[in-house]
Amino acid sequence: MVAALSIVAALGLLVALGIAPPAAASLITSRADLGARVDADLRITPTRFTPGQALVIDVTGTLTTTAKRDVVCHSLVLGALRGTSPLATRYASTDRRVQQSGERHTQQITAALDIDRADVPASGAISITVDLQCSPVRPGRLMSVLDAVTQRIASGRLLPAAGSVSLSTTHLFPDDDERAVRPVTVSATASRGPITVVVMRAGTTVWRATSSKAAYRAAIPLARTQRAGTYTVKVTAGGSTTRQNFRVSRGWAPLVDSVASWPRCSTITWTYNAQGAPGGGDTGLVSDLRVVFDRFAALTGLRFRQESSSTADIQIGWGPAPFDGPDASGGAAERDGVLGSGILTMYADSAWARTPGFGVRGRGALLYHEIGHILGLGHVSDERLLMYPIHTVGQSPLTPQPGDIAGLRELYAPSSCR
Ligand SMILES: [Zn+2]
Known part of the structure; x- marks a missing residue:
């Protein structure tokens, strides 16, 4: 009898606290106690x-x-x-x-x-x-x-979630010469509409759209994303917001579709192989190359070291032009966003490639442009930049320009190297 009374008391306490009483059985066994x-x-x-x-x-x-x-x-x-x-x-x-x-x-x-x-x-x-x-x-x-x-x-x-947002690209290059510059497309879904999409840069709204439906897809007009920087896409539905960022880079474009660079702050070796050089065409070439690598070292935080080895990271030499027109070619292999195996080939019948120095007719601008490719820069549509694909004597720049330099800074974060 005593045991039964104490069960009733325990149930009364639980009810008073507003908690539904569990089955009495669980109260009278020791199992209700975790033991810890x-x-x-x-x-x-x-x-x-x-x-x-x-x-x-x-x-x-x-x-x-x-x-x-x-x-x-x-x-x-x-x-x-x-x-x-x-x-x-x-x-x-x-x-x-x-x-x-x-x-x-x-x-x-x-x-x-x-x-x-x-x-x-x-x-x-x-x-x-x-x-x-x-x-x-x-x-x-x-x-x-x-x-x-x-x-x-x-x-x-x-x-x-307020909605899910996905973007067609997270890095836009409005000056890209070789790939079609497509606007960033926003795809947003929510459990129900309306959905509001707001695109902001530096605290200012640059574009906005609203859909009464629970799914929305639209391209952000390129004209609204012309300025460099980080843009935030905010999708609001049902009182809460989901965000995603994309980046706009001006003045440069990547060498390959995905942005790729050599390992930041690393030492990269290069070698010059004179085989196939046109008679006298390489006079002063190694010292021209040193000037160019010194400038790129200052702009990227990379270190460049000349080697006499066929295993150097960047192989520089001469070859026949694949077709009439180009003076040189430069590029690198890409794997998982990392560049390696750079190659710079000067074409033996190019008068420009054979002309030493950094004057208006000198090969300096050619070397800067091709090694710019090796370091991850692609062609741009702005002729005031080094990475514009056509060189006009007397008009085109002879050294890296602000857009080219901005690209190298974004790829290499030189201030992080010491
Ligand atoms: Zn080029």
């Missing part, structure tokens, strides 16, 4: 999800358990619910340390819960629960998971 005091500092990320996209929820942080009796806290149960219906459940192991009564144990938690794309709701929130399961242990006995006691140690709520 728990101090969990867990982070649930992300805090938003995108309808129609698969979702991975990460639970990370520290878990400290202080044993009230001999116990092992062996499992985490990660759950995702939409309302009361479960979307996904995942069991994850802890480090399964057996703790003796009074012992305190801290461990790092990293666990993940995947929700299939088909199970991610189109609207509404997702509730996340993190439960810890512990079991009593007795000396000499195997742990019995069936006896596990479960306690909620963390929970979270994921809201649908």
Whole structure:
């Protein structure tokens, strides 16, 4: 009788706190007690999800358990619910340390819960629960998971993202000569419309559009993205905002479709091979090359070292022109955004390539242009720049110009080298 009375008292207390009483059975067994005091500092990320996209929820942080009796806290149960219906459940192991009564144990938690794309709701929130399961242990006995006691140690709520935004490119080169300059296209989706897209640069709105629908796609007019700098695209739907940036670079374009450079602040070796040089055509060439490499070293933070080796990073020599017209060619191999294996070939029948020095008719501008390619610069449509593909004697620049220099700075961040 005494035991029955105390159960009634416990139920009354729970009701008074406004918590629905659990089944009486769970109160009268010792299983309701986890057997350890728990101090969990867990982070649930992300805090938003995108309808129609698969979702991975990460639970990370520290878990400290202080044993009230001999116990092992062996499992985490990660759950995702939409309302009361479960979307996904995942069991994850802890480090399964057996703790003796009074012992305190801290461990790092990293666990993940995947929700299939088909199970991610189109609207509404997702509730996340993190439960810890512990079991009593007795000396000499195997742990019995069936006896596990479960306690909620963390929970979270994921809201649908305002919208997802994707951009057709994250780096725009309005002066590019060799590839069609296409505007940045914004694709935005949300769980429902309207969607507002705002494009900003340096705190000023440069373009804005609104759609009543839940999906929107449009090109940002090139005229609105002419200035160099970082632009932010903000997509607002349902009271919250998603952002993505893109960059506009003026005065230069990349050598290859993706922006690529030699390793920043590195030392690059070069060698000159006189084989095939036209008679007297290479007089003074090595000293011209040194002038050019010194200037590029100052502009990029790279170091250039001359070698007499066929394994040097940049091979310089002579060859026949592939067709009538060009005076030299320069380029490099690209792999995963990193350049290597530079080649500069001067064409033996080019009078320009044979004329030493940095005067109006000297090959200095030719060497600057081709080594500009080797360092990652492509052709531009602005004839005032070194990387314009056609050289007009008496008009074209003879050395790197502001746009060319801006490109080298963006590629190499020379101020980070010492
Ligand atoms: Zn060129």
